[in-house]
Amino acid sequence: MNAGYRHRAGANVSLELRAWNIRRKALMMGEVQGQGYIGQALGIADVLAASYFHALNYKPEEPEWEGRDRFLLSIGHYAIALYAVLMEAGILPEDELETYGMDDSRMPMSGMASYTPGMEITGGSLGQGLGIAVGMALGLKRKKNPAFVYNMMSDGELGEGSTWEAAMSGSHHKLDNLICLIDFNNQQADGKSTEMLCSEPLDAKWEAFGWHCQRVNGNDLEAVVAAFDAARALKEPRPRVIIFDTTMCKGVPFLESREITHFVRVEADEWSKALAVLEEGKPQ
Template sequence: MTDHGRIAAASNVSLALRAWNIRRKSLLMGEVQGQGYIGQALGVADVLAASYFHALRYDPKDPEWEGRDRFLLSIGHYAIALYAVLMEAGILPEDELETYGMDDSRMPMSGMASYTPGMEITGGSLGQGLGIAVGMAMGLKRKGNPAFVYNLMSDGELGEGSTWEAVMSAVQHRLDNLICLVDFNDQQADGKTTAALATGDERAKWETFGWHAQRVDGNDLDAVVAAFDAARAVTEAKPRVIIFDTTMCKGVPFLETREITHFVRVEADEWSKALAVLEEGKPA
């Protein structure tokens, strides 16, 4: 493409293959350290593939291009997944994959903006990302910059008061350049999200606050793409949210079917098994 708009989306590589590559790179990085939040990375891969290769505008050769859409990773422990998509997008070189989590690596185990090209914020203190996104969206509007701000957050962050302050603030300021992405895998450190707080109908809750809200299967690429398109097409001056129901460890059945917790333990001999199983399901 001749401008900076949606450069990566011009590729002929299918979104299904992009998602598969993100899963594979995540597993390879997990194997380097023998650990990592791999359950979340496998689960959110389809959302990341659609984000970077369908929805976002960015220039892989210039990660700080002013016209880029901003992608904020509120959930810093998902960094392994974001590194995978940044490599897939050509923002990070793939030859750094084996440095994941090591001293002096540009890919620490929890995302830090000062270390990694393409990492917009330092995440990890959960419940902070959406507030930062609100401020960023307001700043872009004041500068007349048409870029969107995407904030990927976890379902556990729906229990944070700071999240709902940001929700109200975004409506107050009519931030139609803000799209929040919620990974609802129903797991957090204390157990199931749905058992931690009275979550109820999350889509209805966001709509009551004044957001345009959707809830879709986050592992159905067609549904994910349609949701991104619908969010961008909203004409009302209001923020948008997409709640993605995802399956932890998606793509590796023997991990999907074991007892799932917030941190999925993968034994030393299971990394190669997981990669082999993933290889069997590689899309054309």
């Protein structure tokens, strides 16, 4: 049975509205705790919408279905964004939204696979996700399982040696079922990623490591969808990477305009303002 998004209830909902819903849910969770990595969640919402409602094959009612595409969140602090899309996809119930970050919640502030349905790995120590993804992709190949493995990572992880070791391994094993998704928002805890340890020219580096590389505006849904389609359709026996240039806090202009590094500060009275601003831009 094909469990692709087109065969599920709500498949006629636009990707624009899916991305909007993801942003809204993330802001609502942030308001519960009064904090959270909301800048990253707003920035990557378009990529997550295209991932779960265009590219991935999965069954919401059976998160561990063997035929599913695996979506690995290497960047564990982006969990608030993944919870939002898991709710939108029907894997997590929306009535758990108000438990975010609380004791006994299935949605801890940093992603943990043992807690959350649909969370494939425990992220946190950055630079580990791609290595796990290589192992998963190789295992699926040996089992003759046609599923894809997607690994979402941050631009900061490009400074980790383990990332490039995994990149070499993926190419060596010709893992054409592996797609790496890089959120390049050029933000790290200590400043701009390009000023901490510059990884440019990034496209050329991945190509030199034997990967098929695309770089697109991660907040342009049409471009994001086209990149996913090209990555999945590629006939060459090599892994694929898509670099998404994104804007932190996308969709809430008064937050976008702030000088952001890693963790945008949102005052107590600003959560409702951010939700109101988002509401004004709701797609039809």
